[in-house]
Amino acid sequence: MAQLDIVDVGHAYAPGAEEERWALKPLNLTFESGKTYALVGPSGCGKTTLLNILSGLVRPSQGRVLFDGVDVTALPTKARNIAQVFQFPVIYKSMTVYENLAFPLQCRRWDKARIDAKVRQVAEALDLHDRLRQPARGLTADDKQLISLGRGLVRDDVAAVLMDEPLTVIDPQLKHSLRRKIREITEQFRPTVIYVTHDQYEAMSFAQELLVMKDGRAVQQGTPEQLFEAPSSTYVGYFIGSPAMNFLTVDRNDGPFALGGQPLSVAWDIPQSTTEVQVGVRPEYVKIVTDPGPNTFPGRLRGVSDHGAQRVLEVEVAGQPVRAKTPREEGVPVSEEVLVHLPRARALPYADGKLILRS
């Protein structure tokens, strides 16, 4: 398994386009050996372009791609020693499950005993061991997708496994078990994995680190927990988590921050010169309380949405919408007038859509 480095890589599909219109704006990234990464973002964000640059399907307009320090930018896909899993399973229909898994190793002229041991080990992990003699064409879509993955895993010299929306064609009932299987297998074999998906929850369930992309830029890279607790931009605050993070515009008149004329105590300090500051608080941390106190603001209940074990209360505070997620057993406030508590430690500062570092 290799470390993958992207050095000042950018790409424009239309030559000569100004940089603002590039599919991928120049960026630097490191994918560490043996870790799983997910590239997420809305369609057109550049995630597939980045994956194709790593696999060699797209040659970047500028910059270098390094596998374990070796420049592979000019190398075609087949010389990069990578395994790929696509949206649709790719299998050799005329072969058995065993032959499908053994094929890449036979191509590499491994001896028979070594191939056999490796195929059986991977088949065991994929739960395909009792179907090795079956023709691959008779399998279900999810089993075929496992074979596609397995063909990558049998080669222990593979630099990285690149997956492009591998669960798209899988029946929703089976997605869960296949996702689980893929995660178990990657934990066992520890390949470097780059996984592209438009589904942020699939990404968070699967990958150790996420790279959130938007408009051809990498917006934030981090563990799922980091993205949830400290989104680097209002976009990530919206994109990760459901419901999205709340953002409230606060005032500052030569003094402490205030919301609706009442002081808001925060755990950070930012320069006076910063123009408009928004405070970001996750709906999970907003509390509806009965007693007044610090950081507790009068609000008006605008709506209640029953999600089952939780309810989402829509409240208006200082003329701005705030959502609070509450456990079902807490019930619904009896009065439209409520008190809303924004915990000091959970309120983060944003200006121009970016998280301003806490001091």
Place this chain on the structure above:
Amino acid sequence: MNLSVTDLCLTVDGVDHLKNVTATFRPGRLHTVIGRTMAGKTTLLRALAGLQKVDSGSLTRAGADFLKTPVWRRDTAMVYQQFINYPHLNVFGNVAFPLKRAGLSRDEIQRRVRQSLASVGLADFEKRKPSQLSGGQQQRVAMARALARGTGILLLDEPLANLDYKLREQLRDEFKALFSDQGDTIVIYTTTEPAEAMMLGDVVLVMHEGRILQTGTPQEVFERPATTTVASIINDPPMNIFAGRLEGGQVTVAGFQATHVSAHLADQPDGAYQFGLRATDVSLASSGVEGEVTFVEISGSETFVHVVVGETPFVVQIEGIHDVALGDLVKLRLRPDRLFAFDEQGTLVRTPSYALASVEGC
């Protein structure tokens, strides 16, 4: 004008697609039909629309035999999971298509198309072709076309299933407002997602293997699930169900050393039961029964930790996003006051005290 369904049955190759389906759909209400894939939801909608013949049973609307009413007179519009638009027509043309077929005047068509496009937030998109729209926008066009017809029955078959999570979240909120505005229309909406069924439905129908297992308000179905199967379907993640014994209000679970005192079960007869506990009522704790983490998944802003205790699988729901390693040994705390008790056949006998009043006649 209610739409009444009585004992609808359909068997295909020995498998029940509809089994004695009986329901009443009322004007001005949004009915959500929740069930897993293959539960019979789409078949039911197709039967209502007249696109699917049934083996037996009856359908009546305003006293008339609806089964004998041809498809084009059923006054029904349907929106599918896979959004369908005419690729050669622009957005206006797509929405106007059925209205032109119905022979409405130009002015009336224009008025209706504009109104329904505005209601789905596409007022400025009249001139675009479907291929120039995102998936969410295309589904809105399909929705606008169905709404513009102003039919008495609106059938929506998992309209959000093919959209990404953020879009789903947004459209769910929009739909709620949109549907509350549909006057006397009967709206029937199918979904596999509990939260969607709960949020949108005035009435929730739980469907499984061709049968309707329970019908009620979202609160009734969620807080008083009639059977273990309903409890499993209406909760995401599914409710934890496990076998145990009750003796003098003390619950003993097979494979667990600990016993739990559940005051709300004190007057239940001793014996064997199935118990249900929501994932939110199990937590990772410093003491409790020990189990192994087999899987961790993240949904929205919650972490679902799958733990196996002996042979019994549990799902624990933690607020926020957390990193829990597979294979870790963890301790679980089960909240005895939150146990649902079902008999051995899986029929509800007692709910936790915070839920709606206990089941009558049990």
